[in-house]
Amino acid sequence: MAARRGQAWRRFRRSGFGPVGLWLLGLFIVMALAEPLLLSTIWPRKIYHPLLGYDAPTVELTVVDNVTDPDTQIQLQLARSFDPLLHVGDTFTQHLQPAPPSWRHPLGTNATGQDVLSQLLAGAAPALEVGIGAALATILIGTGIAAVSAYYRGPIDTSLTTMSDSLLLLPAPILMIMIGFSDLGKHIGALQFGLLYGILAGASGAAIVLRTRALSIMASPYVDAARVAGAGPGRIITKHLIPNLVPLAAIYMLFGAAGAVITDGFVAWLSLGKTRYNWGTMIYTAVTSNASPQGGIAWNVLISSAIAISTFAGAFYLIALGIRTAANPRTHAKDSAP
Amino acid sequence: MNGRNVIRYLARRLLWSLVGLFLLLTFVFFFAQLLIPGDWATQFRQVMTADQVAAIRHQLGLDLSLWQQYLHWLGQILTGHLGTSLSGAPVISTLRWALLWSLTEFVLAIGVAFVVGSWVGRVAGWLPRLRRSRGLSFMAVGAESVFPPWFTFALAFAVYLVLGRAGIVSMTQFNMSVWAAPAGWPAWAPPPGVQGVELWMVGTVAVFFVGSMLLSRANRVRRRRWSRRMASLLLVAGPVAVWMLVGVWAEAVDLSARLAVPTVTMAVLFYGEITLIVESVVADVRSEPFVDTARAKGLSEPQVRDRHAGRIALLPAVSRLAISLPVFMTALVIVEYSAAYQTANNLMVPSVGIGLILFTSLQNQDMPTVMAMLLAIGVLTLAMRLILDVLVVTLDPRIRTGESRSEERI
Numbered sequence: 001m002a003a004r005r006g007q008a009w010r011r012f013r014r015s016g017f018g019p020v021g022l023w024l025l026g027l028f029i030v031m032a033l034a035e036p037l038l039l040s041t042i043w044p045r046k047i048y049h050p051l052l053g054y055d056a057p058t059v060e061l062t063v064v065d066n067v068t069d070p071d072t073q074i075q076l077q078l079a080r081s082f083d084p085l086l087h088v089g090d091t092f093t094q095h096l097q098p099a100p101p102s103w104r105h106p107l108g109t110n111a112t113g114q115d116v117l118s119q120l121l122a123g124a125a126p127a128l129e130v131g132i133g134a135a136l137a138t139i140l141i142g143t144g145i146a147a148v149s150a151y152y153r154g155p156i157d158t159s160l161t162t163m164s165d166s167l168l169l170l171p172a173p174i175l176m177i178m179i180g181f182s183d184l185g186k187h188i189g190a191l192q193f194g195l196l197y198g199i200l201a202g203a204s205g206a207a208i209v210l211r212t213r214a215l216s217i218m219a220s221p222y223v224d225a226a227r228v229a230g231a232g233p234g235r236i237i238t239k240h241l242i243p244n245l246v247p248l249a250a251i252y253m254l255f256g257a258a259g260a261v262i263t264d265g266f267v268a269w270l271s272l273g274k275t276r277y278n279w280g281t282m283i284y285t286a287v288t289s290n291a292s293p294q295g296g297i298a299w300n301v302l303i304s305s306a307i308a309i310s311t312f313a314g315a316f317y318l319i320a321l322g323i324r325t326a327a328n329p330r331t332h333a334k335d336s337a338p
Numbered sequence: 339m340n341g342r343n344v345i346r347y348l349a350r351r352l353l354w355s356l357v358g359l360f361l362l363l364t365f366v367f368f369f370a371q372l373l374i375p376g377d378w379a380t381q382f383r384q385v386m387t388a389d390q391v392a393a394i395r396h397q398l399g400l401d402l403s404l405w406q407q408y409l410h411w412l413g414q415i416l417t418g419h420l421g422t423s424l425s426g427a428p429v430i431s432t433l434r435w436a437l438l439w440s441l442t443e444f445v446l447a448i449g450v451a452f453v454v455g456s457w458v459g460r461v462a463g464w465l466p467r468l469r470r471s472r473g474l475s476f477m478a479v480g481a482e483s484v485f486p487p488w489f490t491f492a493l494a495f496a497v498y499l500v501l502g503r504a505g506i507v508s509m510t511q512f513n514m515s516v517w518a519a520p521a522g523w524p525a526w527a528p529p530p531g532v533q534g535v536e537l538w539m540v541g542t543v544a545v546f547f548v549g550s551m552l553l554s555r556a557n558r559v560r561r562r563r564w565s566r567r568m569a570s571l572l573l574v575a576g577p578v579a580v581w582m583l584v585g586v587w588a589e590a591v592d593l594s595a596r597l598a599v600p601t602v603t604m605a606v607l608f609y610g611e612i613t614l615i616v617e618s619v620v621a622d623v624r625s626e627p628f629v630d631t632a633r634a635k636g637l638s639e640p641q642v643r644d645r646h647a648g649r650i651a652l653l654p655a656v657s658r659l660a661i662s663l664p665v666f667m668t669a670l671v672i673v674e675y676s677a678a679y680q681t682a683n684n685l686m687v688p689s690v691g692i693g694l695i696l697f698t699s700l701q702n703q704d705m706p707t708v709m710a711m712l713l714a715i716g717v718l719t720l721a722m723r724l725i726l727d728v729l730v731v732t733l734d735p736r737i738r739t740g741e742s743r744s745e746e747r748i
Contacts (some may be wrong), residue, residue, distance in 0.1 A: 016472045017479070099543035158354065165351075166358020168664035169716040170366070171671045174696065178366070180374035181700070207662060259665075262485060266672055269487045280487070287491050297495075313483035321479065321614070 011326040019320020024315035028124045035121035047115065050122035051277065054113040056095035057102065063090050064195050070122050098298040108300040110285060120304050123279040124296050126190035126314055127261050131280075133194020134260030139253040141199060142206030147241045149207075150214030151233055161211065164204035172201030173263050190278075193267075201263075202256030209252060210245055217244050247327035250322045258316035265309050279309040344731050352724060359716040363709060368409065369703065378424045378703050398424055407494055411709060421706040423699070429710040432695060434531050437714060440691035442540055443597065444670055445602035448659075455609045456655060458618025460648045463625065475614060482610030486603055486669070490676040491597045535589045538581065546576035556736060600677040600691070607669050613614075615658050619651035653733045660726035667719050 012018040016220040039045060047055045065088050067073050079092050086092060107116035144166060176197060179185050185261040188196070217223065223240055231239070268280030282305035286298045371377075379395045386394075395401045399410065414421045420429040455478075462474040550569035583589045623629060624647060631637075632646040636688075675694035692711050699707035 162354045162358045165355050166362045169359050169719050170362055171668040279424050305654050309485045310483045314479050317479045
């Protein structure tokens with residue numbers, strides 16, 4: 001058994017996808033741990049707190065004649081609105097919001113003057129919580145439904161399958177957005193969000209695929225043998241059915257986690273998850289920061305949060321792909337061949 | 339399982355799913371009404387007196403008990419009516435155009451993703467094991483994990499920069515209302531306006547698609563190379579010529595630019611899954627005897643890859659599509675809303691699809707519209723799943739002859 005596990009691990013490692021996914025996930029865990037650590041040691045809270053911090057680099061600008069560039073004209077008008085007595089040759093200071101990257105702020109600041117790197121790190125912990133919640137709910141409920149309906153068949157199977165089949169007909173974000181609109185949504189934390197997503201959306205998809213696999217396991221000779229030897233439903237389900245479902249269940253668990261993170265970001269981007277802070281909120285503020293004095297889109301906020309959320313979801317997909325490669329019996333044969 | 343059993347199995351599954359869909363809609367109805375504070379009339383509280391709001395509520399039947407409202411909705415659905423939106427318009431007229439738009443996006447996206455994805459998958463899987471790079475697979479995973487809000491934003495920005503600066507597309511105003519029907523316009527033809535242009539576009543492309551399919555089929559029978567090129571030329575040039583002749587050319591370009599943002603986003607999202615599954619299947623069968631046989635017959639390498647090895651990958655790809663259909667419908671809703679949201683940045687005028695209407699009516703708690711849209715999405719998913727299921731049965735002789743049910747590929 002241990003040798004088989006070692007082989008599976010080697011195949012997982014050799015797939016190329018799994019290790020990259022694990023490294024990425026490790027990076028996000030480090031990010032989540034680094035945020036409170038940095039804030040309590042070298043980052044002054046007043047400047048670096050993801051929500052309450054404020055810092056804006058100032059630049060000295062000199063008023064010149066013959067302004068033709070419309071952006072500069074707007075800037076000048078804005079400066080004149082504060083100080084109407086500005087003449088050509090006068091200098092005035094301006095706060096840069098959003099600010100481009102600097103040594104002080106490696107990813108710059110956003111339109112309201114918060115440090116982007118700090119916000120990016122602060123988004124990692126809730127994303128992990130959502131992922132873990134969804135993964136737990138998906139794997140427990142999905143495997144449970146699949147095992148029970150494949151073992152008992154008949155009306156139990158029909159009703160459970162119908163339930164999960166029909167839950168799939170409703171787009172998952174709609175349910176989560178309805179929860180966001182309701183009073184319930186104000187009290188929901190990241191972990192609860194993940195669990196709810198797993199129950200409402202992740203588990204049903206997993207259950208349908210796992211059930212097909214469980215049915216084929218139930219038809220195999222060793223289950224018949226166990227039955228003849230007098231094993232009851234509890235023993236067959238826990239000793240034969242579930243261990244054989246694990247690789248497939250792990251894949252769907254990871255899909256559930258990735259979907260939950262994307263949905264969480266989407267709900268936050270709709271600014272429905274106001275009590276929570278995550279990368280979706282960052283994207284929202286980035287594309288709506290047109291109103292800032294400098295105008296334009298805060299590209300430093302948009303790009304960093306976009307990369308973070310997509311890489312995070314991608315890490316789960318990569319690990320799933322690694323498990324898929326390791327569990328696929330056809331690749332076994334080829335890998336053991338010289 | 340023989341053919342008859344398959345039909346019986348599919349019919350039973352469809353029936354149960356309809357029952358499930360109905361239960362789900364009931365759940366949504368009560369959940370939305372009970373847990374979300376306020377109702378449709380609440381939005382007028384700022385501008386109207388309490389009496390006026392109460393009058394609106396009474397007029398729309400919102401003061402009835404929840405059960406009465408539910409039974410009213412149920413009666414309408416069972417008699418084949420979708421009801422009227424609380425804003426007064428019949429839901430069916432909204433739904434018709436939204437459905438046309440969403441289906442166009444969806445079918446185009448799936449088509450593009452399937453063609454491009456399976457081609458890339460075939461090419462990547464066909465490379466020898468040692469030379470096979472992981473780059474394409476990593477790209478596919480990247481495509482799978484795209485987050486629609488930023489992607490649509492970047493795409494809308496790019497389209498705006500390229501087309502808007504070039505003056506081809508006016509991004510801030512909708513051209514559609516300009517197009518009026520010329521004199522002597524036949525009654526059966528599409529109506530003028532946005533919907534007319536939409537219908538023209540979809541209709542002409544569909545007609546020319548079928549035409550070019552027929553042409554390339556004839557070509558395969560007669561083994562003529564030129565007519566295959568003719569077919570693809572016809573597919574591109576035909577619709578363009580018709581649009582120019584009818585005079586909807588400018589509007590069609592405008593509409594295509596708007597269609598491009600959600601469609602490309604969706605195609606990118608769907609592409610990853612298809613290319614990964616095709617790649618793994620093609621890599622598996624690369625050294626099977628039937629491939630050597632095909633090669634020994636003197637076929638060229640692309641022919642062996644596409645006609646012989648690639649065809650094996652068709653079945654897993656299609657059954658994977660059937661499993662992922664709910665995920666794709668979810669993507670449709672998210673992408674439509676994300677694409678439409680870019681209006682806030684004056685980048686795009688929205689195109690109205692099912693997903694967008696669902697969101698906006700959920701915000702206003704326009705329950706008849708919400709229910710109708712959810713019903714449409716559910717029925718659409720069921721219909722497409724049925725089509726894909728039938729396709730799987732036709733592709734897999736084992737299911738028909740009763741050898742075994744095709745093993746689900748993980």
